[in-house]
Amino acid sequence: MATILSVSGSPSRTSRTTRLLRHVDGLLAERGHTVLPFEVRSLPAEALLAADTSHPEIAAALELFERADAVVIGTPVYKAAYSGLLKTLLDVLPQYALAGKAVLPLATGGSTAHVLAVDYALRPVLSSMGAGHITQGWFVLDRHISLREDGSTLIELGTDAQLTPVVEAFALAVERRTEPVLVH
Known part of the structure; x- marks a missing residue:
């Protein structure tokens, strides 16, 4: 199975974006993938x-990107774009740090007015970094991500029902890219 780097570009310690990513990480781990959670704010x-x-620490972050077969990138949307913190990391990475990798872009925000930020702000920079395959991204409203009393994340039922096929499509893309080629 694949090694997937899961990157949170949120500057917040109590980030809903990070909670969303850890939920997605769990779905990918259930499929047998090794998921490496990473918070840029660290x-x-x-x-x-x-x-x-x-x-x-910067060198170690660069190594994580190099090692990963695929990358999930999550960001809160500020001013109709991905976070400045994520932008700073992407600027430090080598030009083609995502070459040959499947990438799943995810975003969170307070209003559906920001839903296009995934395709119009984040997707172009990921593409310019050589991403081998950028799967359908997804935007989740902040209010659809909450914390249970036990500390686990709760994704609103309808949102989770829409998110799950997006994650499954990404997982399938990753699995197709990392399948061993059998020679007869």
Whole structure:
């Protein structure tokens, strides 16, 4: 099975975007994939802003992208675009860091007015980074992501019903790209 890097571009410690990603991570893990959760906000700000690729934590983040067979990228939408924190990371990555990889773009926001941010803001930059296959992205309203009393994430039933096939299509794309080729 594949190694999938799951990247949260949210600057918030209590991020609904990160909660959504961890929910998606669980769906992918159930299919047998190894999921590597990663929060951009965990990187040292000074090294990230200076694009210091020699800094051990920045170098480790670059290695995660290199190692991954596929990437899930999640971001909150601010001002009709992906987060500045995510943009900073994408700027530090090599030009073709996503070459040959399947990518699932996800976004969260407070209004459906931001739903096109996935296709008009995030998808073009992922494509410019050489993504091998960008699957259908998905936008989730913040209010459809909540926290249960036990600390687990609850995705509104209708939203989860729409999200699940998007994640399954991504998983199938990943599986097709990572299947061993049998030679007879």
